[in-house]
Amino acid sequence: MSDTLPPADRLRFKPYKGPAAGWGALRAVTDHWFESKQPFKNLYAMVKTNQSNGFDCPGCAWGESPESGMIKFCENGAKAVNWEATSRRVDAAFFEKYSVTELLQQDDYWLEFQGRITEPMVYDRRTDHYKPMGWEDAFALIARHLNGLESPNQASFYTSGRASNEAAYLYQLFVRAFGTNNFPDCSNMCHEASGVALIESIGTGKGTVTFADFDKADALFLFGQNPGTNHPRMLEPIRDAVKRGAQVAVFNPLKERGLERFQAPQDPLEMLTQTSSPLNTAYFRPALGGDMAAVRGMVKWLLQWDREALASGGEAVFDHDFIAQHTDGMEQYLAMVDATSWEQIEAQSGISRDILEQAARIHRDSKRVIICWAMGITQHKHSVATVQEIANLQLLRGQFGEGAGLCPVRGHSNVQGDRTVGIADEPPAALLDALEKRFGFTPPREPGYNVITTLQAMVAGKIKVFLALGGNFAQATPDTARTHEALGSCELTVQISTKLNRSHLICGNEALILPCLGRTDIDEQADGPQGVTVEDSFSMVHLSHGQLRPLSKQMRSEPEIIAGIAEATLGKTPVDWRALVENYDRIRDLIQDTIPGFDDFNARLKAPGGFYLGNPVRDRQWQTESGRAQLVSHALPATLVDAETLASGAKPDLVLQTLRSHDQYNTTIYGLHDRYRGVHGGRKVVFVNRADLERLGFQHGDKVDVVSLWRDGEERRVSDFTLLEYDVPAGQAAAYYPETNPLVPMDSYGDGSFTPTSKLIAIRLEKSSAPARIA
Known part of the structure; x- marks a missing residue:
């Protein structure tokens, strides 16, 4: 099954001494450009990245310099564009060839490398294969499940930071009209x-x-x-x-x-x-x-x-x-x-x-x-x-x-914008008041589920339907084994996606994959090509127009998919969903009516570079209860590794942080290289200080299992990782996610934030029986 991938390298480690970016970045961009299998089209796409009348980079949320220039993308932006704008297809023939069980044996890099999903698919549990399904049938299946629930709170609706403001706004409007605030989103796991x-x-x-x-x-x-x-x-x-x-x-x-x-x-x-x-x-x-x-x-x-x-x-x-x-x-x-x-x-x-x-x-x-x-x-x-x-x-x-x-500094390109337009499990009262006034229905007021409480509710059997607007929920979340088990307990899982990932293979009793357009794709609707908007880390709102023809006429935009689900579930209540999608100006008019800062939304988008939403703090205005900024007092933690949360009598060898390699963005793996850290040809590595290797009786290149220590007594283990001697402070270790997400307990999260504690995991190292192989 690996014949479509470049040949795998043997794991190599050579410390990197050059500068960031430079010629190494240009070589990496060139490699990914050719791997897209449509280099000439993608060259055109890359020069339109982050430009006026072009499209917003699907990578990070860093803002744009006001100066113009032909090149306004970085190495990772080029990787993101070429990864999305590939000619490789995951279609009915692909799913006929591979069963879900076979696909589960492949790593995350292989899965996404296969290309763009080009038609709606439904999982056939009897044959263990996905098969094609028409769009209207897919919408009807979702509506049947949603309308058959005892309570709207038995459904949870995930959002990735890739979603545009228009898609996210429609999504939150539909879900609140349906009757829940269950909005886990990617920001729950980062900022x-x-x-x-x-x-x-x-x-x-x-x-x-x-x-x-x-x-x-x-x-x-x-x-x-x-x-x-x-x-x-x-x-x-x-x-x-x-x-x-x-x-x-x-x-x-x-x-x-x-x-x-x-x-x-x-x-x-x-x-x-x-x-x-x-x-x-x-x-x-x-x-x-x-x-x-x-x-x-x-x-x-x-x-x-x-x-x-x-x-x-x-x-x-x-x-x-x-x-x-x-x-x-x-x-x-x-x-x-x-x-x-x-x-x-x-x-x-x-x-x-x-x-x-x-x-x-x-x-x-x-x-x-x-x-x-x-x-x-x-x-x-x-x-x-x-x-x-x-x-x-x-x-x-x-x-x-x-x-x-x-x-x-936010991560995904519109994670901030999604929250601005209403993706929130604990929405502000002002937002709900504005929705009620504008649309004439009573939105739910009680808090909904975030990522962690969604997973906990799944484990408890309280979530029956899970719908994901983008992302790779199964891999991005902590405690991977429990997460996969939780997703598998749902009656229906729905993934709105551009490319194949592991979340498509962790199926509920019924499962759908709905192929959507990406940032690079031209979005043609009834009134012509449409643009979407995103908000960067500096509260600048930009208009984004896709530049490439979609690989398939079966691929639909995220707003169009949401409108189809909403109409099938709610009819034309509280809006005519499909009419809104004919021209996204109509969605932006609704945003203008209900979200502060978007006055004259459509008109202001015509300015090159978009417009600034503003921030009251810059004018020394503090929107706190007292109207003044608060110096909040906290004692330092008693200990950083809380002894009460460790398994009885356990003493960690090290504390581990998970991190990205240079060849990935979130859970998307572009390749098996981490140039700046000198790792090539593999990802299952643990960076450890020399003194700690000697103290624990290991050597550079040894294979180990990594075991996390936690109070519930359940073993969380990842196997056959290679130890690399690295300039890490003594007592610490580092390793890549999502490979080490299985070590993060579902119930280990930030006080007040529910963010997984992925940067401080108490671990023990155990010698593996696998032979050491490192060049």
Whole structure:
């Protein structure tokens, strides 16, 4: 079954010493361009990526530079475009050839490599094969299941960040008219902690900076992120900041190549002379989960200096006028800082007091500071508290406005937009009031299920129908074995998808695959080709027009599929669903009527680059209950690895974080290489410090099973992983997901956020009987 794939490499490991991007990025783009099997069409598509009258990159949510240019995509963006815009087809003949059982034996890379799904398919349990089904029959099957439920809350409706604003809005309108707020979505697994924390602290769950602010900041602090792999376009504004003299401070346990040196593929001088730019001025390596303590240490230094300055008549370090005018909670928070000992801060952060002083000085000596973070911060039990600690630091120094603020760097391209237009399991009352007023029905008010509570409800037999608008739910979620069992217990599973993935093979009693258009595809409706909109991390809303003819006339747009399901289930209530899809301007008119910030939506989209939704924090307006920003006080966690959650008497060998390779985006595996970490030809590896290998009695290249330790006594194990000696802080380990998602317990999640704790897993290593094979 592997004859359609490039030949597999033997696992090789050679540390990478070159810069991020550069010639390596160009070679990778060229390889994926040819692998698409339609290189000339895709060359046209790539130059239309992120351009006015083009399409928005289906990769990350990083915003666009206002400057024009022919090339506005990065290596990962090119991979995403070529991966989606392939000529390879997964059609009826493919599913006739392969049973679901046979497909389950293949890895995730092989599955997605097979190409685009081109027609609706229904699972035939008797033959263990998918077979074709007409669209109207598929809609009728879904409607029969939904309308046969005892309660709308027996269905759950997942959303991927790939979905457009138009699709997401229709989806939430349909589901709420159906009668539930069960909206698990991909943000539950990544930046949910950011939204929960910031809403309480500053009144909005979004970042407060724009792209232009990066040109004006005196310092950039980057916590728990790896831009070189996850959002490479961010490297350019970081490089530009360093060149103009700004300070860049990085907090990351791993020394990522993308945060050390960068060679811009669009800079002929750098490419021809093989020069590169340094990207940081200070690199701090905290313990996993120790970022909150590190920030607390910075604040402790700043507080000391502020008191000394005030006592001597010098210039204050904190912005006391800002604090008095705009904030509450300073006294309680600073009392908490005073009560936190340096011994606890050093032990938990893994960074000495003297080194934290260096970080604090960078912040103190900078007039305008931006703090960015990603999943290294948000996928911990105490992530909400950590984000609020970061917010407290900025509030104490009034770091909001031009060139300053908070920047959670979102993952998928429209994950922020989906939440803006209503994808939320705990929707704000204002949204529900607006829907009720505009459409004349009473939306459900009780909270719905998020990702974790959806899985828990499935395990308990409370979810009968699961419908996924994009994504790869079976692999993206934690506790893979339990997740697969939970999905298999459903009466109906529905996947609206572009390409084959493992979620299609974890079938309910009945299962459907509905093929949808991607960002690169022309979306032809009754009134002509349609564009969709997305919102980036900077709250910019862009219009996206597909450029390539779809592989099949059976493929439909996400709004068209949602409208078909809605009409089959609800009739023309509360809207004429199919009429809306004839022209997406009609959907945008409804968004304008019910979602703040979208006044004159269709007219404002005509501006090149779209329009800015705005953020009240930039105007020092705080949409909290008190109308003021809140410094929220949290004690540091008693321990980072909670002994109460471990199996009885268990002592972990290491704590593990899961991460992406350079050849993947979320659960999509583009290839078997991680160029910047020097891994080629395989993904089942564990990065471990040399001292830990010696302490545990292992050697570089040994094969091991990895076992996670958890209170319920159930064994969670992944087998035949290769140990790689790597520059990881002692006591830590790292490995790729989704291969290590089976180790993350379903019930291990962030306080207040329900985000899986994928960045801090207590593990034990066991020698495997498999022979070591590494070049």
